[in-house]
Every structure is written in C-alpha cells, then in structure tokens.
Amino acid sequence: MQLQLHTITIEDLVPADHFLRKLDAALDLSFVYEMTAPLYSKKYGRPPIDPVMLVKYLLVGFLYGIPSERQIELRIQTDVALRWYLGLDLFDAVPDHSTISQLRRRKPKFRKVFRRLFEEVVRQCIEKGLVSGRLVATDSTHVRANASRASEVLVEMPEEPGAYYDRLDAYEEEALKQLPPKKGRRQGKRTQQLKRKNRRTKKRVSITDPEAGHMKRPGKPEGPHYLSHQTLDTDHGIILDVTVTSGDASDSTPYLGQIEHVHRDVIPIQAATADAAYDFPLAHEVLLENDITFYVRPQAHFDCTQVELKRDAFSYDPERDCFLCPSGKELRLNTLQRSSSSLHWVYLADKRECKACPLRERCILESNKRGVRTLKRNFFSLRLTATPPAGTPRSTVRRSSSGRSGARARLPRRSGATT
Ligand code: SF4
Secondary structure, eight states, X not given: OOOOOOOOOHHHHSOXXXXXXXXXXXXXXXXXXXXXXXXXXXXXXXXXXXXXXXXXXXXXXXXXXXXXXXXXXXXXXXXXXXXXXXXXXXXXXXXXXXXXHHHHHHOGGGHHHHHHHHHHHHHHHHHTTOOOOSOEEEEEEEEEOSSOGGGEEEEEEEOOOOTTHHHHHHHHXXXXXXXXXXXXXXXXXXXXXXXXXXXXXXXXXXXXXXTSEEEOOTTSOOEEEEEEEEEEETTTTEEEEEEEEETTSOTTXXXXXXXXXXXXXXXXXXXXXXXXXXXXXXXXXXXXXXXXXXXXXXXXXXXXXXXXXXXXXXXXXXXXXXXXXXXXXXXXXXXXXXXXXXXXXXXXXXXXXXXXOTTHHHHSOTTOSSOXXXXXXXXXXXXXXXXXXXXXXXXXXXXXXXXXXXXXXGGGGOOXXXX
C-alpha cells in the first residue's frame, strides 16, 4: 500500500456555495469589536477569546437549532464549516461552553451586542429592499421558561397600574376640559386610578425563574412562560422588532411602544395588522395619530348587564350629547372614568325620573345603591367615529354607536381609512 500525502487547508474543505460563506460575506460583525472594547481590560488578565467568535458561537446555535451551548461546542468540534465560520483551524481548541454562560453571568452588557446584531440585520434587509413598511403584522408567541409549575408560589404584591397608565395622562387632561362644569363638590382627577394603586393582588411567581410569568390562556400550555412579541414586515416576513415580556402580560402591553419604535426608528409604517387581542381603543387612537392604517379583527363585545333593558335599548343623541332611554328620558354626561388602559365617559339618568319610571324593574338592579341607570362610552372610540371611505375592509372599522361633536376634529389629518 502506498501512502499519499495531501496538503489541504480548512479553506479547501468548505464548499464555495456553503451557507456560512454567504453569511460571512453578507454580515459584517466588525461593530462587535467597537461595542465590546470597554468590557475588556488592556492591562490585566489573559488574552481574551475573540468577541466576534463568541457572537458567531451563539449565532450558529440559533441558525442550526442547536438547543444547548454544550451541544454547540460538540458540533463545532466536528463540523469543518462551523470551524471555518468561527475562524478556527482544523486543530484549534473550540472555546468551552462554560465561556458563554460565564460571559452571560459576568458581562450582562454583552447582551446589547445581540440587539445591535439584530438591528444591523434589519438595516441590511431594508437596504436590500426586502422591507417596505407597507403592512406590518404583530403577534406574540409563548416560550416555555426553564422552570416547573411546582416552583410557583402565590405572592401578594401591589396591583400594577395598566401598561398605558402614563400615556393616558395627557388624554385625561384633554378629556377633563370637555366635561361640563360640575355643580357642588368637585370630583378630583383620577380618583379611580389612585384607589387602584393601593390595591394588592396575588400572582403566581416561579422561585426558580421569577422573571417568567404564569401563562393561562385557552389552547396554550399552562405554567411559567415568557412571551415573545414580534412585529414583522409582511413583504418578505422580516422581523422588525422583538420584545420579551413575562407570560402573564397581555398582548397589548408592549404593542404601542413596539409599533412606535419601528415607525420612528426602523421604517415608516403605512399600515399595521393584528388579531383581536390588539383591538383596544387606545391602539386605534395612537395609530391614527401616527397616520398608520390599522387592520384589526374587532373584539367580540358582550353586554353583561344583568337587567332586561340592555344598552341597545338606549339611543344616543349627538346634538345634545346624551343617551335617550326607552322611557324617553335623558342620560346626561356626568363624569370621566379611568380604567387601567382606557378612559370612559359616564352618563347618568335622573334619579327622580328613574324612581317614578314604570320600566324601573327592567332597567335597574335591586342592588343598585345609586338607584339610577348608568351608561359608559369609551373616550377613544368616540374620537375615532367617522364614515370610512368606500372600499375600507370591515375589519378596520371600529365605530361606536355615536360620537361627540368635538371628537371628529382630528380626523382630517388622516388620508387613508379611518375607524
Ligand atoms: S329607569 Fe330610568 S333610565 Fe331606565 S327607562 Fe326608566 S327613566 Fe329611563
């Protein structure tokens, strides 16, 4: 037998059209050096592992669906293409998997590198014309936390204000100016919300992973989870932004912040779409203000009133800004109520008229201590009331049964479909 001697390099072993060669040519990671420079000491310690190599180490794990850092290390040891991509020669030692976990533990700022990497990829997609902002879609997906249900305990904690508590301040100021002057004792602002601040609530918290939240949704697994909220451009399915929340957050919680960030910092959005979980009045208002057409599946609304005369039995008179009850009496605008994510006008009937009304038993519950019928209307849905242009899909139309006259003044700013 005659032995043959070959002279080869790792460069010869990776095919010219290999995916990692294309990735290497397309994705410039030189910014990693600039970003991580302050994290390394020039004077002390042993020479570090190349930070770009560490980024690529995790990147190949994501790209090839390798679920653990231990397995990434094993795979790089035996896969020539992965070695080539990381800049390792055939016999170079692969960085130990514990390097990555220590990096996470000791240098939390390194995480920003991955955010920047994500933004850089999105920027390149925009540059190549893969993203237009014509229509973006948002949804969330659950990610199981690495913790069992047995690790969850019930913890009492202060009730958090709604996700849009601060955002509602300006709208509330504006709304309060529209209220008719009150006779007698003046009601203070945000009375309802301030009371809520003192309330306490019980939450399931995992002692293994306290940042995860207990998810309980129909058709979804129950237990400690995270939610990954993603907004993508529908042209080519490029994800434009990702926000992670605990599993007990609602889909609407990070929505407005995410949409506004994409619109302002990534690419101007012309239209946005989402499922019924995102159909909340403030979303319509904010998207309208940003000139973004909102295509959303309307949420099913159920009238839970326990009396026979439901809300449908009352008609709204826009001229007088009041409701008319089945007895022909007026329910007048009384006050503004603030919930965790919205504002409502409250209309009240006259107590004396209700007392003498033959329909009283069908209209007011025995347990109603005030003894008057009350109706609420959402502050934002009134502002959004308008006739949509011909051809507007029904799903974009969110219309209340009536509208306050001052509410329509903002609508001409919008050129497209209105809700
Ligand atoms: S009880 Fe009051 S609100 Fe109800 S129908 Fe009679 S007058 Fe109208």
